[in-house]
Amino acid sequence: MNRHSAPSRPVRTPARGKRAAWLLVPLLVLGAGFYAWQHRGAETAEGAYRTVTVDRGDIRVGISATGSLSAISTVDVGSQISGQLTEVLADYNDRVRKDQVIARIDPSTYEAQIAQGAAAVANARAALATAEAALRNAEADYTRKSELVGRQLVARSDADLARAARDQARAQVQAARAQIEQQIASTRTAQLNLDRAVIRSPVDGVVLTRSVEPGQTVAASLQAPVLFQIAEDLSKMEIVLAIDEADIGQVRAGQGVSFTVDAFPDRQFRGEVQQVRLSATNTNNVITYPVVVSVDNADQSLLPGMTANAEIEVNHREDVLRVANAALRFRPDEGEIAAPATGGGAGGGMQDALPRIAASLGLDAAQQAAFDAALERLQAQRASRQAAAPSAEGGGGRSVLFGGGPGGRPPAASGSGGMSGAMRQRIQERFAQQFADFTALLDDDRKARWNAAIGALLGARRAPLYLLRDGTPVAVMVRVGASDGSFSEVSGPVAEGEVVITGRTRSAP
Structure with a gap:
């Protein structure tokens, strides 16, 4: 008996399902290709440049x-007189007290001068006694002859001669007295030189150098030798x-x-x-x-x-936004980076810096409230200016507080901050008006520190910085602050963690 198995029935796919499957395949292929192309382009751009990351840290600037x-205070001890040193009583590194004897010069010469002066004084005193005796005799003679002239017993010429002799005797007495003073002064000079033969320390201190030895002759004819x-x-x-x-x-x-x-x-x-x-x-x-x-x-x-x-x-500077100096030195070729520069190189960064400046002043509640109100008005004016000029300056809403360059390429770094002196003056005047209520509450010291900080912000150097955002190079203008040779403080349209271009690894496509 022949047994026949039942034929199997084929499974049929509906026609609508087939069409949907065939349509999904090319879409998936296109999507995968676009994703690969996009990421390959980003990887290519990232691989074309050397980069660093913007971080926070301290910057210490030193000279x-x-x-x-x-x-x-270092004192050179010398000798005012000449002579031979008999004693040197201080050596290197010795601690000495004020008026302590540290050396002696042979005093025999000056002792002899004192003895000679004393003898001269005694001689002058004897001469004075002789002159005084002669004066007394002359005065008596003149007195007698004056009386006799009145009686007409002697000639008037004899009285005149007696008067002259008296006057001469008086002059001789004055000369003898002057001679005594002269000899006493000479003796006093010799006594001073004798005292100077003992050399004393003028201060409390430590002996750094000793330039003489006992027995050495000191010559002080032109200038005092340093001992x-x-x-x-x-x-x-x-x-x-x-x-x-x-x-x-x-x-x-x-x-x-x-x-x-x-x-x-x-x-x-x-x-x-x-x-x-x-x-x-x-x-x-x-x-x-x-x-x-x-x-x-x-x-x-x-x-x-x-x-x-x-x-x-x-x-x-502590805990500031900083970037490697190599990033500030990087310059792309013309047309290499076509992304537009973002504004805020002078304004946004400045508004970020103002609260830090205010915090450093140690404000009280009233001063802080006045500052907050002024800052709020400044931000409102900035927003209104940006709204009034939405795209006139490349979408950046440029105002007098903002910098940027045309054609997506920021201007080169400038020591003047990319602003003229007149522009900086206008900005400073505007700040003075906007913060007048706040500065009126400050004392002189805080006001001076505030004005100095604002002046430093306005005069800060601006420089272009080239970021790598989503694999695409973007140029921005930042304000450059303190630099320690390796890192520089930056502020403006840049944030911590952003990738910054410092150079090329190969030619950029």
């Missing part, structure tokens, strides 16, 4: 210089730094100074700028100014004459 340590050099107080010392004229404008009294010495290479010492002297020095057409730095040397570890490698801290 380096070298100088020698010295005592604040000892005494440092008055080594617990306080100073460094005199030679600062170049290009940097001296940043140095102020009270700025902190850090320095090292070769004797303690692993130790950092601190000092403070005490004085900026006005006496310029010209060395091979290089102008430098001396800056005096005071140093606390309580532990006596620093010694006079040590060479100090110092750095004056002229600016210190």
Whole structure:
């Protein structure tokens, strides 16, 4: 018996399902291709440039210089007289007190002069006694002859001769007295020289140098020879730094100074700028100014004459937005980056900086309220100006507070901040008007600090910065602040974490 199995029935796909499947395939292929092309373009753009990231950190700006340590007060002890040193009673590093005897000169010459002067004084006194006796005789003779003239017993000429003799005797007495004073003065000079034969320390201090030995002859004919050099107080010392004229404008009294010495290479010492002297020095057409730095040397570890490698801290910015200096030096080729520059290089960054400036002033509640109101008015005016000019300046809404360049390429960095002096003056006047109610509440010190900070903001240098956003290079104008040689403070249309171009890895497409 033949058994036949039932034939299987084929599964049929509806026609509508087939059409939908065939339509999805090309769409998926196109989408995948577009995604790959887009990401490949971004990776290509990213791979064409070297980049860094904008971050936050501290920037410390310093001026380096070298100088020698010295005592604040160093006294050169010399001799006012000539003679042979019989004793030298102080040596190197000895501590001496004021008026302490530190050397003696042979006094025999001056003792002899004193004895000679005493004899001359005695002789002058004897001459005075003789003159006084002669005066008494002359006066008596003149008195007698004057009476006899009245009686007409002697001639009047005899009375006149007696009067002349009296006057001469009086002059001789005056001369003898003057001779005594002269001899006493001469003796006093010899006594002073005898006192000067004992050399005493003029101050309390430490003997740094001793230039003489016992038995040595000192000649003080033209100038006082230096026998000892005494440092008055080594617990306080100073460094005199030679600062170049290009940097001296940043140095102020009270700025902190850090320095090292070769004797303690692993130790950092601190000092403070005490004085900026006005006496310029010209060395091979290089102008430098001396800056005096005071140093606390309580532990006596620093010694006079040590060479100090110092750095004056002229600016210190904490927790600021910063970027590597290489990013500020990068310049693209013409047409390489066609993205439009964004505005706000002077305005947005400035409005971000104003609250920080106000916070540094330590405002009270009334002053803070006045500042907040002024800042709110400033932001409202900025918004209204941007709304009035939506696209006239490349979509940036440029005003007097904003910078930017035409054609998507920011202007080159400028030391004047990309603004003319007249523009900066107008902006400063506008700020003075907008914040008049706020500044009226400030005392003189806070007002001076506010005005200085605003002036620094307006005078800050502007520079183009080239960001890499979503794989596309974008040019923006930022305000450049303090720089330590590796990083620079920036503000404007840039945020922490953004990628910034510093150079090319290969030719950009």
